[in-house]
Amino acid sequence: MVTLGKRLRRWLAFAGLTALLVMTGCSREQIPVLNPQGPVAQKQYDLIMWSIALMTIVIVAVFALFTYVLIKYRAKPENEGYNPPDQHGSRLLETIWTLIPVIIVIALAIPTVKVTYDLEKPPSQHKEPVTIKVTSANWKWIFRYPEEGISTVNYVNIPADVPVKFELDAVGPMNSFWVPELGGQEYTMPDMEMAMWLEADKPGTYTGRSASYSGEHFTHMTFNVNAQSEKDYEKWVNKVKKTAPKQSEAEFRKLLEPGRVPEMTFSSYPKNADEIEVEKNREDGLDRYENRQGGHHEHQEHTGHMNHEGHQSH
Structure with missing residues (x-):
């Protein structure tokens, strides 16, 4: 049996969501983050709805009190020249408006x-x-499947109704991995492995993207997540192993260089791929350090030259 409290929360969440959709002019399906297609996204969606319900309560209460005060204490001819009496603090009211924010924070936390x-x-x-x-x-986004020994670029296939652990890292700048219909975002960082769990309820194609600015072409860092039945996923893996080309170490190193590439599929990838990524990050870091130091030395030499000339002229 649905209690009155649950009905009220559902109604408030629905009212808040409806207001959001009306203001944006979009249906729920057109806003991926509000269209959960997996258990992770569903939990996050429920949390969003709970937050909307609480904020709706706050907004309704504030506007109701605001309207009440405006009407009750509005200027009227019979109140002209009225001076309100001195008021001392009310412990009851002060306790109430102190507890309300505390309760809201606890209800959210x-x-x-x-x-x-x-x-x-x-x-x-x-x-x-x-x-x-x-x-x-x-x-670009590079996906490696350690258990299958294959690799894809700018798209990833996963089995539907199966939990997938994404182990995330980066070559170059920090980025953000996000598949809105399957879950929230997680950062990718050089030389630091992050992880996130995602799962698709059913077969389908879901759009993933970069949620963090990382340079000139970051808007093109999109990819498709293709959720397949377990049978179709196994067929796809076997097909890739038999028909896709192998990826050499040189090809993998070239892939780590800045640039845009189309979707790619490989039946293998270098066994030392992790070491290559670490090496690439260290090379890039050293280059940046040397460039900064080079600029610093040039500034010192230029300053020293000017001082020397100034000394001679003096």
């Missing part, structure tokens, strides 16, 4: 902490997960 910890675990813990390594590079 408890489910937020719970969901945050839940997202650190596989969405479906009774199913064997799939691991996929993700590397963001300027300006």
Whole structure:
């Protein structure tokens, strides 16, 4: 049996969502983050709706009190020259308006902490997960499947209704991996492995993107997540192993260089791919350091030359 409190929360969340959609002129399906297609996204969606419900309560209460005060204490002919009496503090009222924000923060904090910890675990813990390594590079996404030994670029295939652990890192600038219909975003960082769990409820194609500015072509850092039935996923893996070209170390190194590329598929990737990425990041870091130091030395030499000339003229 649905309690009055639950009905009220649902109505408020619905009212807030409706207002949001009306203001944006979009349907729920047109806003990916409000169209969850997996258990991770569903938990985050529920948290968003709960937050909207609480904020709706606050907005309604504030506007109701505002309207009441405007009407009750508006200027009227019979009140002309009225001087209100001195008022002392009310402990009851002060307690109420102090407790209300505390209650709201607690009501937001408890489910937020719970969901945050839940997202650190596989969405479906009774199913064997799939691991996929993700590397963001300027300006492309590289996906490696350690269990299958294959690799794709700018698209990724996953089995539907199976938890997928994405192990994230970056070559070059920090970036952000985001598939709105399947879950929230997670950062990719050089030489630091991050992880996130995602799962698709059913087969379908979901758009992923970079959620962080990373240079000239970051807007083109989009990719498709193709969720397939487990049978179709296995067929695809076997087909890639038999028909796709192997990826040489030279090709992998070239892929890490800045530039845009189309979707690509490989039946293998270098066994030392992780070491190559670390080496590339260190080379880039050293180049940036040397460039800064070079500029600093040039400034010193130029300053020293001017001082020397000034000394001679003197």
